[in-house]
Amino acid sequence: MRLTRPPLPPQVKDDPIHVRIRDVHKTYGDHHVLNSASLDIHRGKTNLIIGPSGSGKTVLMRQLIRLEKPDSGELLVNGVDFAKLEGLALASMRRTFGMVFQMSALFDSMTVFDNVAFPLREHTDLSRAEVRERVMDRLSVLGIDGAAHQLPAQLSGGMQKRVAVARAMILESEILIYDEPTTGLDPITTEMVDELIVEAEEMFGITSIVISHDMASVVRIADHLSFLHQGRIAAAGTPQELLHTEHPATAEFIRASRVTLD
């Protein structure tokens, strides 16, 4: 497979810290949503960013994938400052990321097959047979090959999420970002999506960033956890460390969710 990528600055691929977010600020009018947010995303791990509603999780995600440009700060991905890239270099660097949106954001006019094939058709010169083989292989791994010719509206929420993951992974991106992946799903589907995130990490060795406020999912899947409060990371560490934190807002959030490591 040949990707049509313009040259990028040299990247550091052996650093255990895949993404370094440093002192990121984002303001909308008078509302300072991100206020010096800094955290590390660990390579090949499942990194969860949790926090109460309105704490700036989705805004942080939008800066991270450069749907918006931060007012200031650094987003070092493999050592390259993603926040300062523009034009073709930015577009090229975006392929480092795959994104699974909260409501899946599948193209509703396309079939499941076409949705998953879309990034390959846009960014590679693979033949139709090769595209078909890769897409069906990925759908098969995720257990949705039977739905290849259905439209997204004909699928359940859990299946849509699988299709979104298949589409996000098809270009073999290094980092997958999940925005509130289990919001609005029933407990069984929630567990299934959690397993899917872990499977994706284990099977393809990718770095996962999960934006969530679902503490049950945190306990099940997180390798590393960051608590976002009032636009900055208030506490970070392993789930074990955060469950015993003395930081008041974090402790209150965990206490209110009534979740234990057991």
Next chain:
Amino acid sequence: MPDAAPTASATEEKPSKLRAAARDVGEWIVNVLLSPFVEIGALVKLLWEAVFWGIRPPYRGRLFVESMEFIGIGSIFIISLTAFFVGAVLALQLVDGFRDFGAESQSGAVIGLALAREVGPVFAALMVTSRAGSAMTTELGSMRVTNQIDALVTMAVNPVQYLVVPRVVAGFVMLPVLTMLFNIVGVFGAFLVAVSLLGLDPGVFMDRLKWLVDWEDVSQGLIKAMVFGVAVTLIACRQGFYAKGGAAGVGRATNRAVVQSAIAILMLDYLVTGLVLGQGLF
């Protein structure tokens, strides 16, 4: 017990409330006055982006064909239907009116001229706005509020190039074609009513039409159609592309797109006519 005298803070509060109200009214007036310029500026910016991304590869031929099919082929029926009745009613009015001073033989010429220069492009653009423009805004608006446009960006696909360029090009190409269709069907409707219903001689009708209407009249209408095609699709795309506020927001965006397009068609009609005829604008 007599009422207590107003406190100092109460008397200070009154002017500050008045000042706030005056400021709100002032801001509202400024916003109302500035909003047309803001809209025009945003449209010019989007047009510039569409041109910039339109000339850059990749060229997605399938999307252009799909857009042309949606705007062009999909509008054939409604354009033909409205054109027939517009031509028919023009014949009813003009033959009847011209008969009063014995000039009914000129009906075909005047109908042809009116269709080619004004009625054809304006009505075709209005029908495309109501059928295709509103659908475009709804489609793009739904894509915006369900993060599908964000998904395009995260997959390193420029959404203006992917969504806006094919639609604007299709409007530019297909509206002149639809205008020609409108002219032909409109003349047919007028001919049918004038000859079959009102007893006008068919030879005279066609002869006068051919005598007065020439290529310059038709091309004037086609130039307008191209301008309308770009304006209508651009407005529809802009409103959908920047829609926000869920389903209600998409509804409001669609409403704005139709109203703005109708106003833009009539204003541009005046501007293009003035420029083409070289008679100045005001």
